[in-house]
Amino acid sequence: MATRHGRVARTAVSRQDPQTLEFPRTPELAPELVSNGRETATRDELGRLAAALLDNPTYQQKWRQDLALARILEWLETFPGEDWQERWLLSGSDHSGHEWGPPNHTPALRNRLTAGLGILIVLRAVRPSYAWLSGSRLLGVYATFRRHNQTEAFAALEQKAAGPGGGTEYSAEALNLLTRMAIVTGKRLRALDLEDFEEYAIARQDSGRTVASLPMAYEILHAIGGLSGLPPTLRQARNRGQLTVAELVDRYPIINRAVRDVLVHYLVERSAGLDYGSLLNHVQVLVDLFWCDLERHHPGISSLQLPDSVAQDWKKRIRTLPNGKPRRTAHTALFTVRAFYLDLLQWSLEDPARWAQWAAPCPIGQADIRGYVKETRQRQARMQQRTRTLIPVLPQLITVAEDQLGRAGRLLTAVREAEPGEEFVVDELRYRRTGRAGSKWRPTALFVTPLDEPGPRFDAERWEDNAFWTWAAIEVLRRTGARIEEMLELTHVSLRQYQAPTGEMVPLLQISPSKTDRERVIPADPDLVAVLARIIRRIKNDDGKVPLLQRYDTYERLFGPPLPHLFQRRTHHRLQVLPPGRIRELLTDLARQADLTDVDGTALTFTPHDFRRVFSTETVNGGLPIHIAAKVLGHLDLNTTQGYVAVYPEEVISHYRQFVDQRRARRPSEEYREPTDTEWKEFRDHFSLRKVALGSCERPYGTPCQHEHACVRCPMLRMSPKQLPRLLEIERNAHERLEEAHRMQWLGEVSALKESLRHIASKRRQAERLSHQSDQGDAGAHALS
Numbered sequence: 001m002a003t004r005h006g007r008v009a010r011t012a013v014s015r016q017d018p019q020t021l022e023f024p025r026t027p028e029l030a031p032e033l034v035s036n037g038r039e040t041a042t043r044d045e046l047g048r049l050a051a052a053l054l055d056n057p058t059y060q061q062k063w064r065q066d067l068a069l070a071r072i073l074e075w076l077e078t079f080p081g082e083d084w085q086e087r088w089l090l091s092g093s094d095h096s097g098h099e100w101g102p103p104n105h106t107p108a109l110r111n112r113l114t115a116g117l118g119i120l121i122v123l124r125a126v127r128p129s130y131a132w133l134s135g136s137r138l139l140g141v142y143a144t145f146r147r148h149n150q151t152e153a154f155a156a157l158e159q160k161a162a163g164p165g166g167g168t169e170y171s172a173e174a175l176n177l178l179t180r181m182a183i184v185t186g187k188r189l190r191a192l193d194l195e196d197f198e199e200y201a202i203a204r205q206d207s208g209r210t211v212a213s214l215p216m217a218y219e220i221l222h223a224i225g226g227l228s229g230l231p232p233t234l235r236q237a238r239n240r241g242q243l244t245v246a247e248l249v250d251r252y253p254i255i256n257r258a259v260r261d262v263l264v265h266y267l268v269e270r271s272a273g274l275d276y277g278s279l280l281n282h283v284q285v286l287v288d289l290f291w292c293d294l295e296r297h298h299p300g301i302s303s304l305q306l307p308d309s310v311a312q313d314w315k316k317r318i319r320t321l322p323n324g325k326p327r328r329t330a331h332t333a334l335f336t337v338r339a340f341y342l343d344l345l346q347w348s349l350e351d352p353a354r355w356a357q358w359a360a361p362c363p364i365g366q367a368d369i370r371g372y373v374k375e376t377r378q379r380q381a382r383m384q385q386r387t388r389t390l391i392p393v394l395p396q397l398i399t400v401a402e403d404q405l406g407r408a409g410r411l412l413t414a415v416r417e418a419e420p421g422e423e424f425v426v427d428e429l430r431y432r433r434t435g436r437a438g439s440k441w442r443p444t445a446l447f448v449t450p451l452d453e454p455g456p457r458f459d460a461e462r463w464e465d466n467a468f469w470t471w472a473a474i475e476v477l478r479r480t481g482a483r484i485e486e487m488l489e490l491t492h493v494s495l496r497q498y499q500a501p502t503g504e505m506v507p508l509l510q511i512s513p514s515k516t517d518r519e520r521v522i523p524a525d526p527d528l529v530a531v532l533a534r535i536i537r538r539i540k541n542d543d544g545k546v547p548l549l550q551r552y553d554t555y556e557r558l559f560g561p562p563l564p565h566l567f568q569r570r571t572h573h574r575l576q577v578l579p580p581g582r583i584r585e586l587l588t589d590l591a592r593q594a595d596l597t598d599v600d601g602t603a604l605t606f607t608p609h610d611f612r613r614v615f616s617t618e619t620v621n622g623g624l625p626i627h628i629a630a631k632v633l634g635h636l637d638l639n640t641t642q643g644y645v646a647v648y649p650e651e652v653i654s655h656y657r658q659f660v661d662q663r664r665a666r667r668p669s670e671e672y673r674e675p676t677d678t679e680w681k682e683f684r685d686h687f688s689l690r691k692v693a694l695g696s697c698e699r700p701y702g703t704p705c706q707h708e709h710a711c712v713r714c715p716m717l718r719m720s721p722k723q724l725p726r727l728l729e730i731e732r733n734a735h736e737r738l739e740e741a742h743r744m745q746w747l748g749e750v751s752a753l754k755e756s757l758r759h760i761a762s763k764r765r766q767a768e769r770l771s772h773q774s775d776q777g778d779a780g781a782h783a784l785s
Contacts, residue, residue: 072116311363481615721771
């Protein structure tokens with residue numbers, strides 16, 4: 001009997017658009033042959049069935065089909081076998097890919113054989129492997145197969161593929177993928193199961209190719225009633241959820257079954273007080289790093305009572321990684337093993353019948369864990385030093401993210417307005433729209449340098465999407481101090497409003513329980529509200545609602561309930577919540593594009609947790625009490641929050657405050673007198689003189705104007721967005737004066753005017769940024785209302 005064979009080498013993709021397929025729906029060929037299907041049909045029966053494949057054929061079309069069918073049947077008849085499928089397998093061509101066929105064949109004969117085999121595939125007389133199908137160019141065979149086999153099911157698939165969420169570049173490949181599965185397995189479409197999808201994925205991956213359309217194929221098949229009893233998405237179907245303790249332990253090759261059983265029983269007892277992620281860590285330490293390591297280095301070991309030499313050797317090994325580098329989590333492993341021995345000792349007193357035989361002296365003494373405090377301080381020092389390094393370059397990262405989002409948005413708008421092949425200019429750079437008219441591929445653009453040297457093609461829509469979510473992640477992380485999991489769990493209902501006793505409405509952001517299993521609510525400033533409002537406007541459906549999605553928790557290995565998550569985007573063909581790994585990739589790419597470097601030239605990168613440390617440092621050193629910062633960050637211990645603050649350690653702050661108090665006590669009391677009328681008038685006049693033509697002067701009280709009231713050059717000038725037209729007029733006048741200075745060779749005036757223009761450009765960007773923030777704040781308030 002025929003079985004599944006081979007692996008995928010290349011996918012033959014039908015280039016027909018599933019939304020525009022127009023062909024007559026001929027009746028499905030009746031299974032009128034023997035019970036084994038058409039594999040045992042005679043040549044005359046196959047010829048009669050093949051005639052039904054052509055609709056009103058010409059004489060030449062009928063002649064070519066008959067000749068192709070005759071050539072392939074004549075060649076297959078040279079091999080022994082009870083049916084055509086066995087003859088095909090015995091020919092050895094199923095594993096030969098594009099080199100199949102009789103020896104010394106001509107290209108013309110090859111074309112005839114390929115066409116004839118395509119007819120046998122449509123008639124279900126031969127079922128090649130995935131490798132052969134993908135390695136052969138079978139133009140039109142998949143579409144013909146769908147027209148004459150399981151027509152109702154394939155019609156439903158095409159309708160689903162072209163419906164909402166479909167009609168993308170993945171739709172045609174998803175249909176071809178299911179067609180290949182029906183050909184190779186010989187099953188009805190609705191009889192395909194998860195194992196068939198896994199076999200296809202393995203065959204595809206073995207050839208070094210991706211299976212991007214596999215999830216869509218699974219979903220449209222599930223939507224028409226297939227894959228009965230399985231979840232609606234392939235990822236949910238593959239997800240095993242949380243494994244039992246025994247399954248987790250059995251992933252490691254423990255030789256001694258008695259020790260394996262006691263480890264399982266111990267971890268079951270401990271799992272009641274551990275989350276799933278912590279349980280995984282305990283299993284890895286106790287089973288893999290501890291006991292399996294002992295069995296590898298000391299074969300035959302069967303007792304937890306370790307000789308001193310064995311224990312010392314293990315403690316040396318645990319401190320280094322296989323590559324020879326120090327293991328940073330060595331003390332965590334030592335504490336876990338120590339707790340294991342001490343727990344068994346305590347439990348042996350409470351339940352000796354069960355645990356007494358396993359109680360043994362703990363091989364981890366106080367001397368082994370004495371360096372934990374030092375290691376913790378060193379780790380904290382490394383984190384604080386990293387925070388000090390990243391804070392100065394954070395404005396540069398933010399500026400690059402905003403600039404990239406602006407350029408990507410302008411480019412995407414221009415690409416969508418351009419026709420395929422049309423050239424256009426964005427930000428003084430020329431681009432050319434690629435693709436074909438009517439194509440279902442996302443808009444792409446070909447970058448063209450100013451010298452008309454073509455550059456690499458890229459996806460403008462994907463670039464804009466990546467730029468937006470990079471910017472959104474940075475803004476939310478740096479303004480909330482949330483953990484990456486907490487940010488990705490934000491939903492549309494996380495935005496709340498609180499009415500203060502004064503009657504003012506205060507926007508609040510509700511953070512779901514995460515690491516500490518405590519929910520918290522933090523105030524949302526206008527800038528954060530504007531960012532969240534922009535995200536909500538982007539992800540809303542046409543009906544004005546945020547789609548409900550299930551988020552996969554990579555820590556707990558579970559899918560959450562359907563919720564209106566804010567960080568959702570369309571990936572391939574469907575909406576899904578962004579995974580933490582994707583956020584990290586976007587931040588790493590942005591840091592590389594921003595060319596962030598330390599003072600010694602070392603490249604710098606940002607992780608999501610870096611923004612949490614920067615947030616805590618800036619808030620505490622900005623005057624927020626440490627206990628309030630702990631509430632905002634969700635810390636249960638003030639020491640944890642103090643460890644995040646990178647600029648001033650606690651003892652430095654306390655001693656400095658004592659020094660200031662003592663100094664104030666020694667100062668003469670005359671300095672604390674009431675100010676005179678003259679002093680008070682001078683103080684009041686300082687603030688009354690702050691308003692200038694272009695905005696307001698922010699210089700501190702008691703300081704003179706260092707720029708002699710040349711406000712456009714002063715860094716203390718705070719531009720008013722309403723005065724932007726006046727600034728533009730000043731800029732035009734400066735350009736005219738610069739042209740005159742060039743003409744008259746007033747080189748000193750040229751240098752001064754260039755410096756003024758540089759400051760004017762800086763003030764213009766400041767005014768534009770303030771105007772943009774004001775517009776976003778108004779839009780955010782409107783969205784919340």
